[in-house]
Amino acid sequence: MEREQHIEVRPPSAGGNTEEYWLNMGPQHPATHGVLHLIVRLDGETVREVKPELGYIHRSVEKMAENLTLLQNIHLTDRLDYLSCHMNNHAVCMVAEQACDIGVPERAEYIRVIVSELQRIQSHLLWWGAFAMDIGALSAFLYGFAEREKITDIFERLCGARLTMNYFRPGGVAQDLYDGFEQDARQACSDILYALDEYQRLVTGNLIFQERTRGVGILSRDKAIGYGCSGGTARASGLDYDVRRDDPYGIYDRFSFDVPVATAGDCYARYEVRMEEMRQSVQIIEQALKDLPVGPIQAKAKPVLKIPKGLQVFRQVETARGSFAMTAIGDGTATPLRVSYRSPGFMHVAALHEMSAGFKIADLITILGSLDPVIPDIDR
Amino acid sequence: MSEPAVPSALEPASATETVAAPTSAIADWIRDLCGDQEWLAWVVITLIGLGALAALASVSAMVLVWMERKVSAHMQLRLGPMRTGWHGALQPMADGLKLLFKEGLLPRTTDLFSYLLAPFIPMATALLALAVIPFSETWQLADPELGIIYVAALSGMSVFAILIGSWGSNNKYSLLGGMRAAAQALSYEISLLLVLMTAVLMSGETAMQAIVQSQEGYFWNWWLIRAPGVGFIAFIAFIISATAELNRAPFDFAESESELTGGFHTEYAGMAFAMFFLAEYVHLLVAACLGAVLFLGGYLPPVPALAFIPGPVWLLVKAFGLVFLFMWFRWTFPRLRIDQLLNLEWKFLMPVALLNLLAAGALRGWGWL
Amino acid sequence: MSNPRDILGPQRFSQSHAAPKLIPPNASVTKRYFIRVVTGVTSLLTGMRVTIGKFFDPRTTVTQQYPENRDELKMAERFRGRVVMPHDADGEHNCTGCTLCEKACPNGSISVLNTKHASGRKILGKYIYRLDSCTLCNLCIEACPFGAIEMGTEFELATTRKEGLVEILNKKAGRL
Numbered sequence A: 001m002e003r004e005q006h007i008e009v010r011p012p013s014a015g016g017n018t019e020e021y022w023l024n025m026g027p028q029h030p031a032t033h034g035v036l037h038l039i040v041r042l043d044g045e046t047v048r049e050v051k052p053e054l055g056y057i058h059r060s061v062e063k064m065a066e067n068l069t070l071l072q073n074i075h076l077t078d079r080l081d082y083l084s085c086h087m088n089n090h091a092v093c094m095v096a097e098q099a100c101d102i103g104v105p106e107r108a109e110y111i112r113v114i115v116s117e118l119q120r121i122q123s124h125l126l127w128w129g130a131f132a133m134d135i136g137a138l139s140a141f142l143y144g145f146a147e148r149e150k151i152t153d154i155f156e157r158l159c160g161a162r163l164t165m166n167y168f169r170p171g172g173v174a175q176d177l178y179d180g181f182e183q184d185a186r187q188a189c190s191d192i193l194y195a196l197d198e199y200q201r202l203v204t205g206n207l208i209f210q211e212r213t214r215g216v217g218i219l220s221r222d223k224a225i226g227y228g229c230s231g232g233t234a235r236a237s238g239l240d241y242d243v244r245r246d247d248p249y250g251i252y253d254r255f256s257f258d259v260p261v262a263t264a265g266d267c268y269a270r271y272e273v274r275m276e277e278m279r280q281s282v283q284i285i286e287q288a289l290k291d292l293p294v295g296p297i298q299a300k301a302k303p304v305l306k307i308p309k310g311l312q313v314f315r316q317v318e319t320a321r322g323s324f325a326m327t328a329i330g331d332g333t334a335t336p337l338r339v340s341y342r343s344p345g346f347m348h349v350a351a352l353h354e355m356s357a358g359f360k361i362a363d364l365i366t367i368l369g370s371l372d373p374v375i376p377d378i379d380r
Numbered sequence B: 001m002s003e004p005a006v007p008s009a010l011e012p013a014s015a016t017e018t019v020a021a022p023t024s025a026i027a028d029w030i031r032d033l034c035g036d037q038e039w040l041a042w043v044v045i046t047l048i049g050l051g052a053l054a055a056l057a058s059v060s061a062m063v064l065v066w067m068e069r070k071v072s073a074h075m076q077l078r079l080g081p082m083r084t085g086w087h088g089a090l091q092p093m094a095d096g097l098k099l100l101f102k103e104g105l106l107p108r109t110t111d112l113f114s115y116l117l118a119p120f121i122p123m124a125t126a127l128l129a130l131a132v133i134p135f136s137e138t139w140q141l142a143d144p145e146l147g148i149i150y151v152a153a154l155s156g157m158s159v160f161a162i163l164i165g166s167w168g169s170n171n172k173y174s175l176l177g178g179m180r181a182a183a184q185a186l187s188y189e190i191s192l193l194l195v196l197m198t199a200v201l202m203s204g205e206t207a208m209q210a211i212v213q214s215q216e217g218y219f220w221n222w223w224l225i226r227a228p229g230v231g232f233i234a235f236i237a238f239i240i241s242a243t244a245e246l247n248r249a250p251f252d253f254a255e256s257e258s259e260l261t262g263g264f265h266t267e268y269a270g271m272a273f274a275m276f277f278l279a280e281y282v283h284l285l286v287a288a289c290l291g292a293v294l295f296l297g298g299y300l301p302p303v304p305a306l307a308f309i310p311g312p313v314w315l316l317v318k319a320f321g322l323v324f325l326f327m328w329f330r331w332t333f334p335r336l337r338i339d340q341l342l343n344l345e346w347k348f349l350m351p352v353a354l355l356n357l358l359a360a361g362a363l364r365g366w367g368w369l
Numbered sequence C: 001m002s003n004p005r006d007i008l009g010p011q012r013f014s015q016s017h018a019a020p021k022l023i024p025p026n027a028s029v030t031k032r033y034f035i036r037v038v039t040g041v042t043s044l045l046t047g048m049r050v051t052i053g054k055f056f057d058p059r060t061t062v063t064q065q066y067p068e069n070r071d072e073l074k075m076a077e078r079f080r081g082r083v084v085m086p087h088d089a090d091g092e093h094n095c096t097g098c099t100l101c102e103k104a105c106p107n108g109s110i111s112v113l114n115t116k117h118a119s120g121r122k123i124l125g126k127y128i129y130r131l132d133s134c135t136l137c138n139l140c141i142e143a144c145p146f147g148a149i150e151m152g153t154e155f156e157l158a159t160t161r162k163e164g165l166v167e168i169l170n171k172k173a174g175r176l
């Protein structure tokens, strides 16, 4: 009965003998992409207030990280944003590399970029399907998955796992590319470009889709900065910021790519930005495949990686959702004293109320879908 | 200008003629058997007819469920059910059995009477509407003089099921679904009626059988083609408003899975859910048959030379073509939002249907039809 | 996030992807309305063409008939199914009981229990592997200096018996 204290009796809204009411969306709800719980105050169909409630999939990852070595921590970050696990691994690896002063061989750097970008596409494809399904285009969900499957297969052949890759290691990557990887990656890229055109015809151009997304869930640039949004969500609001370009890590400064930015800040802008990001990722992959050098894939690392006592290391990467950052403080032993993660999704869900108040309940679903939430990433 | 011919339907139908007795070989045979006991013949014929209807409804619902699964699967790069019988043909049976054996849940907070009443309504209205669909000259259970009005009245009834069920469920999601369905049905009823009236005006008949007969001959006599433009626009408007009336995507607000989890049937389980589920498909068949009767010549073959193929086959072929169209829509389009749906009706569909009705009236008045 | 390039610039997209702007800015309301109706209907029809194409093209089917195709299913060579310890023809394995894998495992899924050989040296007694707590992360395999364990390609790991989830990988005690 704790909940009932939230319920305020409001004067009836203008023009009718109506009453506002609360609706619990989730944690078991088809549109919350997992176990997100939204407490929504509604006036008829109109959303007045949204309170996201977290904690249903909290696993104390940061506390667990204090008992594990940096090498062992990598596989835990697979389980944060499971759609960007290569990028998450990258952040941990960079922290370890900076703390213990490990260099990374050229080939490993290229491999990292290629698989990260492949995964960005893979993640966006899943988002595309799920977003379209939130709006009601059910077939699109399967189309997105069918295309994503090709990249997942590449990952399976490359590192043996389809979802929790655990592929990056401090000082390189776990295994070298398999024979035929380059051809597979090129094939996947051209398939994606073809598929994107098809998606354009099926969903993007569709009148109903445009009606449902244009002008819905507007997040102004100031609010985006205020809430700490990043990634596609912030770029759709006119915030021209991409970690890959503005705080280059790895070898991202060697590639030429555009950072798509839109100014509208609505669901359609977020959609367009992400669609364009896929094309840009394809460009990066093609450039990286062209220059891929031969050589070792892992630097000779010390057997035990210790963060020196008192040293605080912060590294951030651009995941498919935005900027993911890891901070680790060392105490001179093999396990870090404190680890903290900054996950992009948390800020986006925090901004949900800002975006959806005043829109219809169906728009709330659209807005949530356009934020591309991954619940284990929001709720660590 | 000469006096326009007064369409026969505009004359008041006498009350005694409203229900024409079905005539067919079987009916005649039963009448023979019963001799002068006419009431007995009437009872037997009616019972047989109702049984046949119920059988048709359940079989076609099963076929449609299977078809929906297969169509959606193949459009979604899948194969759909493959293991129960040939390409999963027995899957609807398996579904039905599963639902039959499931526990009929009664949530504690439901309003029991309305909660239990609701599942029966959609099936009843669907069966009643099926009764006036002419499958051939003689295969029609009843041919009331105002057949079209009767069907329109029944289609208005089915929204009560959703309203009552959603109210009885005592669940906010259900209630939202029910309220949406009510708003939607109220608005689209108008354009549906306008379209039906267009058909009545074009053919000059209100009885189903007579409307089919008015399209006798080659396929260019069908109202879809024969009335220049008007028929086509009426057909499109019919498809849109029928999709809305059927609560199918892209207008499936009453359920809208991704928003309201299950909409009005969130709380229903087991057989109660199965009744909603199957009735939805019988309604689909009724709407498709209605479309075929009004615009595609009903049971008439496209060219008279093909008349050796019996009428019911033609009607079902056309109806299933329309059903495929409905399914195609459902698996392609995103869902609209409720206010956009109402805008579409009031700002686009209803004016178009109204103008179309005027145009049909003008064509009729000038004797071009 | 202060960044010199933070400017409210115009939309930057490659042109092929930008939404078509068919409605001229100075069109009258009626004209806009009709253009919208026509482009809208066209867009709906284009979408329908995509789905019907998939419907009639059997090559687009991507799903597999899973339990039936068990025999053809080949997992990738590197697939990480579960930890296995290969044994040679004589039933011997390479594990020396060095416990490096045990230390590498983040979840404590491996317990290496050593015994004493008759000669007094330490050898592997039992190699206990707990599939129920294993995250299939591959760290133990990478840690093993003798190549004594590897990842199996078995993928049907679901079971209804809890006991099968903890097993002893070595068939006999280690050699010297």
Ligand code: SF4
Pocket (backbone or CB within 6 Å): C083, C104, C105, C106, C107, C108, C109, C110, C133, C134, C135, C136, C137, C138, C139, C140, C141
């Ligand atoms: S795969 Fe990972 S979790 Fe499993 S036993 Fe090896 S190290 Fe432990």
Ligand code: SF4
Pocket (backbone or CB within 6 Å): C094, C095, C096, C097, C098, C099, C100, C101, C102, C112, C143, C144, C145, C146, C147, C148, C149
């Ligand atoms: S499996 Fe390898 S690492 Fe583990 S105890 Fe045996 S030899 Fe050592």
